[in-house]
Amino acid sequence: MNVTVRGRPQSFRTVTFDVQTNSVRLIEQRLLPHEFKIVAAKNFLETARAITHMVVRGAGAIGATAAYGLAQGALAFRGGDLRKFSAHVELAFKTLAQARPTAVDPVNAMKGVRREMARGRTIAEKQSLALAAAEDFANEDVRHCAEIGRHGAKLIRNGMNILTHCNAGWLAFVDIGTATAPLYAAQGQGKRFHVYCDETRPRSQGATLTAWELAGQKIPHHIIADNAAGHFMQRGQMDLVIVGSDRVLGRTGEIANKIGTYTKAVLAARHNIPFYVAIPLSTVDWRLKRGFDIPIEERHESEVLGAWGIVSNPQSGFKKSNLHRRAYVRVANPSSRARNPGFDVTPVELITGIITPVGIFKPQELWEHRVELGFEE
Amino acid sequence: MNVTVRGRPQSFRTVTFDVQTNSVRLIEQRLLPHEFKIVAAKNFLETARAITHMVVRGAGAIGATAAYGLAQGALAFRGGDLRKFSAHVELAFKTLAQARPTAVDPVNAMKGVRREMARGRTIAEKQSLALAAAEDFANEDVRHCAEIGRHGAKLIRNGMNILTHCNAGWLAFVDIGTATAPLYAAQGQGKRFHVYCDETRPRSQGATLTAWELAGQKIPHHIIADNAAGHFMQRGQMDLVIVGSDRVLGRTGEIANKIGTYTKAVLAARHNIPFYVAIPLSTVDWRLKRGFDIPIEERHESEVLGAWGIVSNPQSGFKKSNLHRRAYVRVANPSSRARNPGFDVTPVELITGIITPVGIFKPQELWEHRVELGFEE
16 A cells, blocks of 8 residues: 655555565564654565564464565575475474464465475476465455455445544555455545544554554544544444454354454444444454353553653654654553453444455354355364 | 552642641642652642642642632731732632633632631631631532542442542542542442553543552552453453543433543443442532533543653563653654544433432432532522
8 A cells, every 4th residue: 555755655565575685575564653664584584583573463464474484485495405495495484483373374374385385396396386376375365355345345435434443454464454445445436534543552553553554545534542432423423433353253253353342343333333344254263152262362561551652742743853762651650550451352243244355244144154255164 | 548658658638738838738640640749839829820730630629729729818918908908819819710710619619718708807817717718618528528438338349340430539639539439438348349440541540540549548450441441341340330520410410521431331331330420519510401512622632642651661660760751652643633522421321320429319310309419500
């Protein structure tokens, strides 16, 4: 999507591959929203490190990064010994898989690359198949997000105020994103609308990443405190809610997403505001039988007790010269502790629809459409 | 209430008067929760300035401060000319009234002091009546909060988890507070319970002031992101909600309070969790006919776009040596704007009861009990 670089909009993906230098090129997401920078991981170890240290984050984006990283590892091999080549590729696979051990996307993406490589007989063939498979994975991620956008854009009418929570935007995928895809598609169709970004405490991904995305795309938006959405709904100033999800239960339709999503769904239901969840098919969990069983990670309390930002003057706003002054401030009472659940679960009766690359479904209909939705035992 | 000073709990009020030095002594609330300090305003000009610059804030606390400030002005007068004395007192009245022009409590409190002064014939009599009236005002504020506590404590049972939002604690009054009063009273009765403090973005009064109060009182508590309350309710980990209010409509029972209160009420109703609002009688507005007509102040966007705190290491936590490093950090995307409504309105069907100094009422019953509740045309 668009990023304004030195005053001019340019188009980027979160992750691309540079064949000339055998590098994985990534948007350095830890600097956002205050600074935009592309970094190059020059070998699979650097690529794995970029995943570990969250230079890149988000299901689709780390999947594609790992796929490229495996191809990068294969392409770096010099020599003609097929057995040594295989051992080298396995080392790359394991290193990249361990970069973020709980994530499933990198492993799934790399398995696809390895499957393609098996079709080649020579090292050279395997190398070129690896790169093609990684490119295919990235392009498919983009295509799926584009399809989510095509279906979701139908929900957006001129003049709407749309609420988002957290960031399920293009930064979390290779491009376009999921919850943001309907926005970008509707904008492409010439529709005019306004977005409220929940700041999404405690990590503020709405205020930082989603707002940055929307600004780059010139979509009118305002950031609001998570506390304010209910008030705007009550005053008739919200028409639609679209969020992403970390896990959708294919058997029940319940969704897990960033903490606070459930609250927005409850408010939306009270005000008869449609509440949609946009996901790629890889997000569907076909095994779990109850939303209550989704493990809710409790994150470090420092996230709740303070905030990260750039030391600034609140009146004059952000200054480029302050960029080096990134700091954590402790906001809360020094002798108090915090609880910090990272996710919550939204039940089906609060969800109007699930927007997928193959269409929009009621949450209760997922199981019935499981074949279409890529059901895997 | 208690504050731990050099390791020992000591009892304080937010505002007291020192006759020896003719000073109004205030907790310097702008330094909280990171530093506890008592400051002395040595004349009515300094007292007015302390109100303006929010050294002291909260309806009851600024009312008592203004009452003491007027007595302070009267007591400072030297000479025997009654007319000059009256002019001097009027100057003090006007100066203190203009210190926070939109607040009604200082003016109401000072009118009471002036009424008492009128009973004296000599300057000396008027001076001593002024001080007695100011002391009465402060003591009555404390007595009312204690009564709120006595009624509200009946709602609290052993083992409960109680949610609060924002700060309607003793720091906002002379002592005890309103939303906190049932907690302190129940603790005094030996009941054991746990409090969740909503951090209450954007100004974080829950994470700063309420958490500081509860820590001083040794009430077990955790700070949570405003986004997290719904999750804990869903998991059965909240039993009661108590909040304060800035304005309660006597005719309808609707309440205005800090932004996010409405959201908590909606969540509580969904989970059948009792939702109570604790107020002094001065909070009841007997004129307005619809909650929709309560003006909702839109505050500066910098509150939403960033946070104030002490520059710290998030892992090692707060260090006393960092105290001078109070800073504002810009969290949000630099090119994005924010909307920042300060309050919202909660309708009657979501309110279980209103806890007042004269008892607990259903919101719809306020009008019927208006005489008891101090109805004024």
